[in-house]
Amino acid sequence: MPIPKTDLSPPFNITRASHIRLTARDLPRAREFYTEVIGLLVTDETADIAYLRGVEETCHHSLVLKATKEAPVCEAIGFRVFQGEDLDAAKSYFDRKGIDARWTEKDFQRRTLELRDNTGMPIELCASMPTQPRLHDRPHLHRGAGALRYDHVQCLMPDVAAAGRFYTDLGFRISDYFVDRPEDEEPLGLFLYRKDNPHDIVFLTRPGPTLHHFAYIVSDANCLLRALDTAGGIGFSRNFERGPGRHGQGHAFYVYFRDPDGHRVEILPPPIQLIDLDDGPVKWHAGNRFTWDLPPSRKWLHESTPFQGATISAPAHDPKLFSLEEFLAAQEKP
Amino acid sequence: MPIPKTDLSPPFNITRASHIRLTARDLPRAREFYTEVIGLLVTDETADIAYLRGVEETCHHSLVLKATKEAPVCEAIGFRVFQGEDLDAAKSYFDRKGIDARWTEKDFQRRTLELRDNTGMPIELCASMPTQPRLHDRPHLHRGAGALRYDHVQCLMPDVAAAGRFYTDLGFRISDYFVDRPEDEEPLGLFLYRKDNPHDIVFLTRPGPTLHHFAYIVSDANCLLRALDTAGGIGFSRNFERGPGRHGQGHAFYVYFRDPDGHRVEILPPPIQLIDLDDGPVKWHAGNRFTWDLPPSRKWLHESTPFQGATISAPAHDPKLFSLEEFLAAQEKP
Amino acid sequence: MPIPKTDLSPPFNITRASHIRLTARDLPRAREFYTEVIGLLVTDETADIAYLRGVEETCHHSLVLKATKEAPVCEAIGFRVFQGEDLDAAKSYFDRKGIDARWTEKDFQRRTLELRDNTGMPIELCASMPTQPRLHDRPHLHRGAGALRYDHVQCLMPDVAAAGRFYTDLGFRISDYFVDRPEDEEPLGLFLYRKDNPHDIVFLTRPGPTLHHFAYIVSDANCLLRALDTAGGIGFSRNFERGPGRHGQGHAFYVYFRDPDGHRVEILPPPIQLIDLDDGPVKWHAGNRFTWDLPPSRKWLHESTPFQGATISAPAHDPKLFSLEEFLAAQEKP
C-alpha cells in the first residue's frame, strides 16, 4: 500500500504531539534520570506520580511517570487540539467512525478524550493545561541537556501505511517516508506532522504497535554532550544507547538514552521547519539516505515499550534492517 | 487602544512571513554581503535582480534584491498562504473590505496578490514557489552564518494597535506586547505570529510605516560569531550594528547587521515554540523585561528603511526610549 | 623605548600566572558572583577569606577573596615557579638585584616569596599547592560559565616597556605589542607569556600600576552566553560590562564583568598556542588590528583596581584611545 493522502480540511484541529504517560518501577530513579540527565522540570508530584515538562514549556506536563509494580508500559500518547470545540468535533468524528472515544477528566489537563487508534495504540486528546513560566533562558535552573520541549513519538507498527491513514485523515501531513528500493511505493517508515517540523508521530515497520521512543528538543548540539557527560558523572552511563549521530534523512543530530525502566528517549536540537504545501513527502531509500553515522545496534532496532492493553502483531514481511553488529562483522571480512 | 483580539477562524489561511523585496544601489556588493556574511544561497539572478534563500529553505526565494539608482527601499513584504484557494478567499475578503488587492504574476512565485495594509505597507501573498533541496546539513556549502530560513519582519508604526488589528483579523495571534508602565494596556510594541514561533511580524511605536529589520534563523549561537568573524575577515566589519545579545522578552540571542544599502538584518538561533491557545499574549514592561544586554544605540532605535510609496506619519505620543548613549552617560555620573 | 628582549636562559623558571588576591567589602556577595556567574569552585573558606579555583584546576586556589572594610584592592598577583629550587634561585636573583624579596608562609601554598616588581606592583611566587581532582568533565557540578582555569592578568602601567623589562629578564616572551602608528617602536600595549599561550601578564599604557582585569578560560563561546544568561537570571545583569566580542589581535572571544566590588574579570575560550621561537612578537596598530567589535566604553578604558600600597603615576604622554562614546557620536555626524 502506498503512503496515504492527507485530508487538508480535517474534521478537527490537532496541533501537536503534546505528552506521554509511562509507568516506572522505581519512580524516584526515573525522576532523577529525567530531571538530571534530560533536564526536565517537575511541575507536580506525589509518591505515585510525577508530572514533568521541558524548560521552555508553558504547559503543565509533557511527561507523566506513574509508579508501577508491573512490567513498565506506555499508558497513552497525548495530542493537543487547538480549542475546546475541537474536542467536541473529535468526539463526533470518532462516534461517526464507530471508534470508541470516551470523555475522562485527567488531572491538570481538564476534559480529555480517550481512544485507541486503528492499530490499538492508546491515545488521548486535550485542549488545555495550567501554564507555567518559560525558563529556557535561565541556565542556572537547567540540569543535564536542559531539554526545551516535547517533540514527537516514534512507534513500531506492522503496517505503517495502514497506521498512517488514521492520522492523515486527521490532517497529519507526511514529511518523509522510507522504502526499500527506489522504485518501491510501500513505506517502511513514515514521518507525520501537524506542527511546523517533520515529526509529531513516526512509524517504523516492525511487530507492533509498540513505543520505540519519544523525543525532546534541546537548544543545540552542545546539550547532547552535556547530557552525556552528566550521565557519565552521576551513574547513568549505561543508559546511553546511541549517538551522537545525524539522522540520514537530514533532520537533526540525535542521542538516544534508555531510561531506568528501558523506555527510550531521544534528544535532538531544533529540527527543520515544514509548513509549505510545496513541501510534499520526500521518499528515502538506501541510495539517498546515506549519512556518516554508524548503523544502529540490534537493541535499538528491535527493543521497545509495550502499549498498555495493545495486542502486538507482526508485519506481513520482515523489513530488511542493517545493524551495527552486521556492519562491524562486514568490516572485518578480508 | 489595547491590543486587538485574534479572529481564530480567519477568512483565509496565511501560514507565515515568507519573503521580502529590497532595492540595492550596488547589487553585487549586497549579494556578497548576503551570501558571504549571512550565508544565503542564490537560486536565480540576472544583472538586475537576485533571488536568495536560506540553506534550509525549499522555497525559491526569501530575499529578492533588485538593483536601483534611487534611494534604497523595501518594495514589499511577502506572506505565504496555505493553498491556492486561500488566495481566492483573500481576494474576496479584501474586496469585501474595500481594500485594493490586485492579481499579479511574479517571477518564481506564480499568482500573487498585491495590496497595502491599513498602514500603507506594501504586502504580497502567494501560495507556491518552485522548490529546491534543503542544504542545512551540508556545511561544506555554507558561508558565514549559514542562515537557515527567513523568519520575520519588524516594522516601525505610529499606532501599533491599529496596525495590529489588520493582522489579528487575518488570524495572527499576539505572543508578546510591550507597554510603558505595568498598568498600561496600550502596546508600544506588538509581536504577531502565524507559524509556531513568536514572530512573523512585529511592530514598534515610532514614525512609520517603515521597515526596521527582517530576520533569518541560524543553527545556534556559534553561527552568530561565525558571521561576525566573517564580516571582520572580508571587509564588512562596519556593517555589524548590535549584539550578540539576548532579547529581553526571552526569545533568543541576536546579532544585527546593516547591509551595504543600510537595510537592517537580524540573525538569531531557533526561537521558542508557540502553539497552544493557553499561550496568551505576555505583557512586558521595564519591570519584567530586564535582561543582561546593553540598550540599543540611537541608530538602532531610529534608523529604518522606507517602504516604497508609503507615507510616514508620527505617533500621537513619542515613546520613551532608553539608548546606549544615555546608558553610557548615566554610568559616568558621580 | 622599544620592546625589551627576552632572556632565553632566565635565572629561574616561572611557569605561569597562577593566582590573584583581591579584597571584597561584601564577601558573600562576591563569592556568589564568582561561583554562580563565573563558575568557580570554593576549595576552602572562613568568614573572612574564600579560596576559589576553576573546574579544571588541580591547584588549591587561583582566586583569593579577603573581606575588607576599606576600599577594595588587589593585594597581590601570583606566579607559579616550576620547582622549590626555583624559589631559592629567585631569592638569590632578587637579592643580587637589590630587590626586597621576603619569605612568607601563605595558607595552602607553603613557602612563598613576596616582592614588588620595578613598578611597585605586589607579586608573590610559590612552587606548590595542595591538589584537587579536575572536574571539567562533570557538567552537573558546573555553574554559570563553568570557568576552567585562571589564565592571565592585565595591568595599567605608565611605561609598559619599562614594566615589561622586569618580566623579560625573567624569561617572559612577548607575543604581541600595540603601537600608535605602524612605524612606531614604542609599545602602548605589551603581551607577555611563559605558558603556551599569548598572555600571562599584559600591560596597557595608562596611569598605573593598577589592575585592569584578570581572566579565566572557559570551554567555548557558549559558556560566555551561559554566564550572561545566568547573570541576568540571578541579579548580576549590571555586572556585565563588555562583549561578547573578538579581540582585535586575533586571540579569542571575550566577555568582561565587573564583580560586586568593581574588580574586572574576563572570561574567554581557549586561546591560541604559542611555543615556537619562530613566533616572534607581532606588532599591532590601527592598520592591522581592525576587528568587527565595537570600541570599549570609557569605563572599560579607564576604571581599574588599585594595588595595595602602590603609588600611581601618569604616563609621559597620554595614549590616544577611541571609546564607544566617541564611536557612537561619530556615527551620528551628517
Add this chain to the structure above:
Amino acid sequence: MPIPKTDLSPPFNITRASHIRLTARDLPRAREFYTEVIGLLVTDETADIAYLRGVEETCHHSLVLKATKEAPVCEAIGFRVFQGEDLDAAKSYFDRKGIDARWTEKDFQRRTLELRDNTGMPIELCASMPTQPRLHDRPHLHRGAGALRYDHVQCLMPDVAAAGRFYTDLGFRISDYFVDRPEDEEPLGLFLYRKDNPHDIVFLTRPGPTLHHFAYIVSDANCLLRALDTAGGIGFSRNFERGPGRHGQGHAFYVYFRDPDGHRVEILPPPIQLIDLDDGPVKWHAGNRFTWDLPPSRKWLHESTPFQGATISAPAHDPKLFSLEEFLAAQEKP
C-alpha cells in the same frame, strides 16, 4: 616495569610534537580529505608531496604527505626543539648514548636531526620552519573541522614503559597511565607531554612500534560535527571510524577518521592544561576510567600504520581489551 621517572633537567629542550610524515597512494584524494574534512591548509605542494598545516599554525607544516606506490607508511614523527643550540645538544647526547643520529636538510625545516628511538620508531628534530600568518579567526577560509593545530601522536608498542623511558630521559613528563588492576604498576598505556597539555606522544601496549593515530585540535565540539557532516556531504562517510565520544581519562571529546590510505587521525577540542609539578601521573584502571561512551571496535583497537623500516614485535603478554563487538554481544545475553 613501573612507569619511568622524568629527568627534570633534560639534556636539551624538546618543546612539542610538531609534525608527521605519511605516504599516500592517491595524493590528490588524501589532500582532499585533509583539506576538506579535517580543514588543513596547503602551504606548499608539488605533484609528489604536499605540506599542510592547521589554520592556527604559524609553522610551515605539521603534516607532510608524500606520494607512494608502495603500501602506505609513516616515514617519521617530528618534534620541535626550542633553539638551534638544542639540536647540537641533542646530537651530542645521542652520540654519547651510542644512538645513530644524523644531520639532514629537510625542505622547509632547515637543519634536521634524524634518528630512531629505542623502539626503532623514526623521529626527526628541528628548531625552525618558515612562518605563516595565523588564520584561526578567519572562518571564511576554513573547511570541515577547521583544524587549529597538530597536537600529538599515539603509537602501539610492545613495552610502553621501556618505550617511555627514552622520552622521560628527554624531559617528557607523564600525565596519565593505564593499568589492568588498580594495584598494578606496569603501564598498559602511557601519556607523555612536553607542552602544556596531557599528550605529545602516547603509547598503548600492542604489537609495535606502529602509528595508531595522530591528532589535531579543533575549536570546540561543534567542529567535530561539522567535520562529520562534511565527510557525509562530499563522499568521505566511510572514513569516519569512531565517536563523537569523551575520553575516559577526562581529557576531551574526540572523533576518529581513517584517511583514504587508512592512516588514523583524531580531532579533539582544546584539552586540559598541565604545567604544575604537583600534577603527577594519574593512574587509570577499569574502576576510575568509566565513561559514557561505547568501547572501540576491534578495528580501532588493532589496526595501525607501519613505520618505515621498523620491525614489529609482540608484547610479552597480550593486553586485555574490551571491544564494541564484545560489548554488543554481552548486551544481548539473557
